[in-house]
Amino acid sequence: MALPKLKKYFQKSESFIVERAKGSKIYDIDGNEYTDYCLNGGANILGHANRTVVLSAKKHAERGICFGSLTKAEIDISHYIIEKVPSIDQLCFVNSGTEATLSAIRLAQCVTGRRHIVSFEGMYHGFHGLVPMAPNPANDDGYVLSFNNVEVLEKVIDKNHTEIAAIILEPVAVHMGIILPDPKFLTALKTLTKNYGIVLIFDEVMTGFRGFSGCEQSRLDIVPDLTCLGTVIGGGFPIGAYGGRSDMMRRLAPEGDLYQMGTFSASPVVLRAGMMTLRLMNDSFYHALNQKAERFVSEMNGFFDEKNINAHIVQFYSMMSLVFSKKGCCNYQDVRASEDVPLYKELVQHLFLNGIYFPSIGTEPFFFSGKHSKKDLKILSDVMKDFFE
Ligand code: PMP
Numbered sequence: 001m002a003l004p005k006l007k008k009y010f011q012k013s014e015s016f017i018v019e020r021a022k023g024s025k026i027y028d029i030d031g032n033e034y035t036d037y038c039l040n041g042g043a044n045i046l047g048h049a050n051r052t053v054v055l056s057a058k059k060h061a062e063r064g065i066c067f068g069s070l071t072k073a074e075i076d077i078s079h080y081i082i083e084k085v086p087s088i089d090q091l092c093f094v095n096s097g098t099e100a101t102l103s104a105i106r107l108a109q110c111v112t113g114r115r116h117i118v119s120f121e122g123m124y125h126g127f128h129g130l131v132p133m134a135p136n137p138a139n140d141d142g143y144v145l146s147f148n149n150v151e152v153l154e155k156v157i158d159k160n161h162t163e164i165a166a167i168i169l170e171p172v173a174v175h176m177g178i179i180l181p182d183p184k185f186l187t188a189l190k191t192l193t194k195n196y197g198i199v200l201i202f203d204e205v206m207t208g209f210r211g212f213s214g215c216e217q218s219r220l221d222i223v224p225d226l227t228c229l230g231t232v233i234g235g236g237f238p239i240g241a242y243g244g245r246s247d248m249m250r251r252l253a254p255e256g257d258l259y260q261m262g263t264f265s266a267s268p269v270v271l272r273a274g275m276m277t278l279r280l281m282n283d284s285f286y287h288a289l290n291q292k293a294e295r296f297v298s299e300m301n302g303f304f305d306e307k308n309i310n311a312h313i314v315q316f317y318s319m320m321s322l323v324f325s326k327k328g329c330c331n332y333q334d335v336r337a338s339e340d341v342p343l344y345k346e347l348v349q350h351l352f353l354n355g356i357y358f359p360s361i362g363t364e365p366f367f368f369s370g371k372h373s374k375k376d377l378k379i380l381s382d383v384m385k386d387f388f389e
Helices: 051-061 072-084 097-112 150-163 183-196 268-280 283-306 332-338 341-353 374-388
Strands: 018-022 025-028 033-036 090-094 116-120 142-145 164-169 199-203 226-230 240-244 312-316 319-323
Touching (some): 033 374, 072 240, 097 226, 142 150, 150 164, 183 199, 283 312, 283 374
Parallel strands (some): 164 199
Antiparallel strands (some): 226 240
C-alpha cells in the first residue's frame, strides 16, 4: 500500500500502519502482532485499551463530551492530584504536555514581568517557541544550559537574573537517555530561583505518576513553584495540566488578568478516564511494574558485563534507556559522545523483524506497562541478546 506523505516519528517501515492495540500488543493492518515498548510515548502505562478505563470513557462520552464549564470530574481529579503533589495548590487542565509547559511559562512571565527562560540542552518540553532550544540560532529569548553544570548555571543566572522569568527542567531528564539530577545542581537551582525571584518550573509530564502515586520532586527535596503534568494522567487520552503556588495560579482569569481558555480542555471523558487510571495505579500496581523493569534491567546489564559489551540500560521505574557505553551520562554532551545511531537503528530493525516495537530514536526511552508479561520480557531479552551476540 502506498503511503501518503505523512511524517511519522515512530514509523518503522512503510507497511506498518496500526489498526488496533490491546494490552501489551499492537497490530498493523495486515494482522501482524508486535509487543509494544513505545506505548504512545509511555502514556499507556496500564497497557492499551484497559477495559475499565474504556468503559468509563464510554459511559461519560454518552453524557456529553466537553462543556467548557466546571464538572465534578474536574473537581475529583484535581483533589486527587493536589493531595498527591504537595507543591500544587491549584491546578489547570489543558490538552497536552506542550500546552502545559507553554501555559506555565506564560504564567511565569506574567508573574515576574520578565521575558527570558532558561532551559537545558537535550530536554524536551513540547513543540512551542517559548522554550529556548539549542538548534535555534535566534536564542534571544533565553539561555540553553548544560544539565547538572552548577558553575555555568550560577554564572548565567547571577549575570542575567533581572531578565529571567523562569527556569524550566525535567527533574529527571528522559529524552537524552535517562539522566538523574546531581543533588548539588538541585541545591543551586533552589537557591538561585529563591534569591532572584525566578519561577522554578518542573516539567513532570513524563516523571509524574510514573513510578508511584505522586511526582518525582517529592523524592528530590526540592519544591518547584509550578509543575507540568501530562501523559499517564489522561488514561491514554490527550491531556496536560499545570499547577502550583496559589498566589501564582490566581493570576489566571477569571480571578486574575491572564486570560487563558481552551475549547477542549478538561473534557469529563478524558478526566474520568484519567481518574480511573490514577485509581488503578495503586501501590501494588507500581510495585509490580517497577520490579518487572528492575529484573529485566538487572538481567540485561549482567549479560552486557559478562559478554564485555559496551552497553548498559538505565532505568527510571518502568522507563528505560539503552546507552552504548559502560559509563553513565550526566549531560547532553556525554549522551552525544556515547551515541551510536547506526547500531541503534540496526537493533530497532532486528527487534521489529522479531515482532517487537521499539522507539526509533535511541535517546528516547522504552516502557513497560502493567500488561507486559514475563513471556513478553523473556522474548525481548532473548532477541536483544541474540542481536548483541
Ligand atoms: N514535556 C515532556 C517532558 C515530554 O516528554 C513531552 C512529550 N511527551 C512534552 C512535554 C510534550 O507533551 P505532549 O506530547 O503531550 O505535547
